[in-house]
Amino acid sequence: MEAILYVGHGSRVKAGNEQMKDFVEKAKQAVDCDIQEICFLELAAPDITEGMKRCVERGATSILAVPVLLFSAGHMKVDIPEELVKAMEHYPDVPVRFGKPFGVHEEILNVLEKRLSAAGWKQGDDADFLMVGRGSSDIGALRDFSAMCTHLQNRTKAKRVEKAYLAAALPTFDEGLESISSSEAQAIYVLPYLLFTGMLMKELNEKIAAKSREINIPIILCDPLGFDKDLVRILCERVEDTKSRPIFTGEVIPYV
Missing domain, CATH: 3.40.50.1400 (Rossmann fold)
Incomplete structure (x- = not known):
């Protein structure tokens, strides 16, 4: 059996x-x-x-x-x-x-769109995205994450979809947040590409709040993929x- x-x-x-x-x-x-x-x-x-x-x-x-x-x-x-x-x-x-x-799958794009929509994004909005992965030293995993970023940009027509990692790869989240903060869009959405974040969301919120005080563009943290x-x-x-x-x-x- x-x-x-x-x-x-x-x-x-x-x-x-x-x-x-x-x-x-x-x-x-x-x-x-x-x-x-x-x-x-x-x-x-x-x-x-x-x-x-x-x-x-x-x-x-x-x-x-x-x-x-x-x-x-x-x-x-x-x-x-x-x-x-x-x-x-x-x-x-x-x-x-x-x-x-x-792996790379269209259903995950559907979930990412749901997370963006729940945070206030609508198709056609002038917004840039920062995708945040857990990070890995594995080239294949980094390649797949980059592919998902590209697919999301193609689907949403966003001008910028940048990526960052929480560990083991570059750019770091701090570097990614600094880079996307140069955006000329009306809003920035941060997408945690994680099934579960545990205590990480608190840390991300604190860093985003600090950066938001430095610039005039709202930075909005979306929920993680979740299960x-x-x-x-x-x-x-x-x-x-x-x-x-x-x-x-x-x-x-x-x-x-």
């Missing part, structure tokens, strides 16, 4: 883990599978080994490991594969297929994609 093991990142902030669980519960209802479990890479329980154990104890004879992550970076290419290998040592006769992250219901369709797609992937042997398969 096939099982699905959803793998989230995990957070020290309990609310973030609960949001991830609620999001996956919505996806479960749209997927035809009797055995579906949730686990986390780090910082929360159950971990991947425990998640696989729960699947097997419920009768799983094969497992689809489906990541609940935005991009393919170190967690996808190294950390999750390593943890899967450890877990598979306990169940050598249970084949595992390892899925893809959300939006519109992203459930992507997760369901990834479940179906994973069914056709090769059996995971511990070797990392590049995600292009």
Whole structure:
């Protein structure tokens, strides 16, 4: 019997883990599978080994490991594969297929537009955007984030869509905020490209408030992507994609 093991990142902030669980519960209802479990890479329980154990104890004879992550970076290419290998040592006769992250997807553009609209933006407004990613040293992840910035600019017809990162890549958020502050538009919207921000929103708000006092253009912080219901369709797609992937042997398969 096939099982699905959803793998989230995990957070020290309990609310973030609960949001991830609620999001996956919505996806479960749209997927035809009797055995579906949730686990986390780090910082929360159950971990991947425990998640696989729960699947097997419920009768799983094969497992689809489906990541609940935005991009393919170190967690996808190294950390999750390593943890899967450890877990598979306990169940050598249970084949595992390892899925893809959300990646570049039109549904995410829909969510970004919703976040902009909720913050007051309308199509045709004279506004520039600053997209804020978590950041990574992985070239592929940075490339995908840049692609999403380009797609958003094409869809919204914004004159400027700049990018910045919270860690591990340049420009930093401070640098991105300084750059976009030279805008001649009537408003600047800051879009956190994150499933869950935890305590980061407070820090972003403080920096934006300080910069707003220096310039005459309103800087508006949008809500993060969040575990939006519109992203459930992507997760369901990834479940179906994973069914056709090769059996995971511990070797990392590049995600292009």
